[in-house]
Amino acid sequence: MGDGIGVQFGGTKYLWGNVPAFDILEMASNEGETYAGDLHLLFAASGDLRNVIKTIAHLPSSYDHSLEITINDRDLDIAARNLIFLLVALIVENRDEAIDCIIHLWYSALVRVSDIEILNNQIRPLIQDVCEKVKSKSPKTILGKTWTFGKRNLRIVLQQTSWNRLLSFFDKPVGLTAEMASQIRADNTLAHSRRDYRDRYMTYLTPPNESHSTKPNPTFFQTIDMWPMKDNADPHHGWSLEEVSNTSSGAATADTYGKLFFYIRGVLDSFLDRVSDLRVSFKLLNFDAFDLPDHLDAGSFSRIDVSNISDIGWLGIHRTLYLMVPLLQTPAQNPHATLITLFMNAVDETLTVEDQMQGLTPNSRATKTLLQYLPPTGKPSSTHDPTLIKFSYGRELVGTYDHIFERYMRKFEIRKAGDLLGAMMKENHTIIEKWPYRLKLRPGQPGAQDEFDRRMRDGVSGKERYVEWKRVHQGIL
Numbered sequence: 001m002g003d004g005i006g007v008q009f010g011g012t013k014y015l016w017g018n019v020p021a022f023d024i025l026e027m028a029s030n031e032g033e034t035y036a037g038d039l040h041l042l043f044a045a046s047g048d049l050r051n052v053i054k055t056i057a058h059l060p061s062s063y064d065h066s067l068e069i070t071i072n073d074r075d076l077d078i079a080a081r082n083l084i085f086l087l088v089a090l091i092v093e094n095r096d097e098a099i100d101c102i103i104h105l106w107y108s109a110l111v112r113v114s115d116i117e118i119l120n121n122q123i124r125p126l127i128q129d130v131c132e133k134v135k136s137k138s139p140k141t142i143l144g145k146t147w148t149f150g151k152r153n154l155r156i157v158l159q160q161t162s163w164n165r166l167l168s169f170f171d172k173p174v175g176l177t178a179e180m181a182s183q184i185r186a187d188n189t190l191a192h193s194r195r196d197y198r199d200r201y202m203t204y205l206t207p208p209n210e211s212h213s214t215k216p217n218p219t220f221f222q223t224i225d226m227w228p229m230k231d232n233a234d235p236h237h238g239w240s241l242e243e244v245s246n247t248s249s250g251a252a253t254a255d256t257y258g259k260l261f262f263y264i265r266g267v268l269d270s271f272l273d274r275v276s277d278l279r280v281s282f283k284l285l286n287f288d289a290f291d292l293p294d295h296l297d298a299g300s301f302s303r304i305d306v307s308n309i310s311d312i313g314w315l316g317i318h319r320t321l322y323l324m325v326p327l328l329q330t331p332a333q334n335p336h337a338t339l340i341t342l343f344m345n346a347v348d349e350t351l352t353v354e355d356q357m358q359g360l361t362p363n364s365r366a367t368k369t370l371l372q373y374l375p376p377t378g379k380p381s382s383t384h385d386p387t388l389i390k391f392s393y394g395r396e397l398v399g400t401y402d403h404i405f406e407r408y409m410r411k412f413e414i415r416k417a418g419d420l421l422g423a424m425m426k427e428n429h430t431i432i433e434k435w436p437y438r439l440k441l442r443p444g445q446p447g448a449q450d451e452f453d454r455r456m457r458d459g460v461s462g463k464e465r466y467v468e469w470k471r472v473h474q475g476i477l
């Protein structure tokens with residue numbers, strides 16, 4: 001067993017989400033199914049499209065006003081993929097073909113010839129046309145293009161240089177073969193130096209569970225030597241394992257990736273169904289969130305999802321509030337208007353050695369709870385015994401972290417920052433729970449063991465903390 005836990009490895013891009021998707025509107029329980037106003041939603045650091053898709057898939061069928069969705073990410077790889085997926089959704093007429101093409105381009109290192117044909121024959125000409133028109137503009141000029149498809153439209157705003165780069169997402173790098181693409185992926189996801197990490201992960205899984213895919217996915221490979229994501233990036237991490245587990249994949253009940261495929265198919269189908277009769281405008285942007293206020297109308301958004309750029313390692317909560325609160329509608333405009341911030345790292349950044357030691361004592365509540373989920377089966381054979389590894393991860397899952405997050409909030413004076421910037425934390429969340437991935441059942445309750453076992457392998461740690469904000473006044477700053 002090597003040193004350290006939690007050291008990252010591989011690329012730094014988030015082509016796949018690392019926290020489950022959620023509906024950022026929850027319209028039925030907020031504005032209500034009969035709401036008769038237009039809605040503007042902002043995804044300020046979108047990552048992939050999963051929250052957009054889930055939100056639209058859940059939109060009540062009665063809603064027939066217009067929906068404007070602004071999707072921003074500073075990473076062109078992300079913005080380009082989101083553009084391509086939306087164009088496939090809006091252009092490809094055969095629903096099943098559109099869904100399968102999106103899933104392959106989203107998740108597969110190697111894609112089918114038919115996916116490349118859709119890219120080249122149906123999507124590329126639209127982009128190429130714009131590139132022709134903007135080729136004589138200066139590189140930094142910001143240029144927008146709107147395509148209209150019946151009641152739906154899609155606008156993208158990019159710097160001139162980025163328009164040219166967009167075309168690179170349609171072609172694999174020259175010389176990259178399918179064998180090389182598979183090898184690049186394996187060098188990352190199966191790197192020898194990372195074997196401890198994989199072994200640890202495998203101990204949390206149930207035992208095992210491949211193709212017509214022959215073409216390197218050009219939306220993954222921008223160079224011939226690089227896998228863009230971390231070695232442990234997993235398509236499962238962007239979706240609720242509970243919902244995925246409850247999806248049927250036929251006789252192969254333990255085929256979790258099969259279930260995931262059918263689950264995403266279902267969500268995409270509901271998304272396409274809803275989009276087909278909706279007055280919807282998608283606006284794709286590729287700015288740093290820092291520059292968003294220069295491009296968006298103040299007080300115009302009913303919901304703002306910032307992903308976890310509120311974490312210190314990204315923008316941090318102070319800058320996030322400073323930039324986003326003015327963009328949110330006031331309660332007078334929409335009492336349900338909400339800014340949703342996520343803290344994925346706050347707890348780990350705040351936990352002290354003393355906090356951790358407290359949970360380790362044999363009589364601690366955490367140890368007692370854990371022993372009920374993972375009863376000892378004998379004396380561990382060595383310090384690398386898998387049961388010890390499982391035990392140490394399980395201990396984190398059974399913990400509660402309210403007091404740790406409270407300490408974090410005090411340290412960074414988060415309530416005061418909200419006050420200065422005209423925002424208040426919502427005591428009662430109306431979109432997503434404060435700690436959605438904490439264990440909900442107690443050991444011994446029906447379904448508790450299943451819940452624990454699922455949490456052991458689903459990629460979330462239970463320390464993810466959402467904070468919902470509403471505007472309260474103008475703000476002092």
Ligand SMILES: C[S@@+](CC[C@H](N)C(=O)[O-])C[C@H]1O[C@@H](n2cnc3c(N)ncnc32)[C@H](O)[C@@H]1O
Nearest residue numbers: 014017018019045047073074075288289308309
């Ligand atoms: C915060 S990251 C982390 C991954 C995230 N938890 C998820 O599941 O997608 C999500 C996205 O935010 C984007 N991002 C980070 N900082 C940003 C900023 N200042 N402005 C705009 N986008 C940003 C990244 O490019 C990435 O695609």
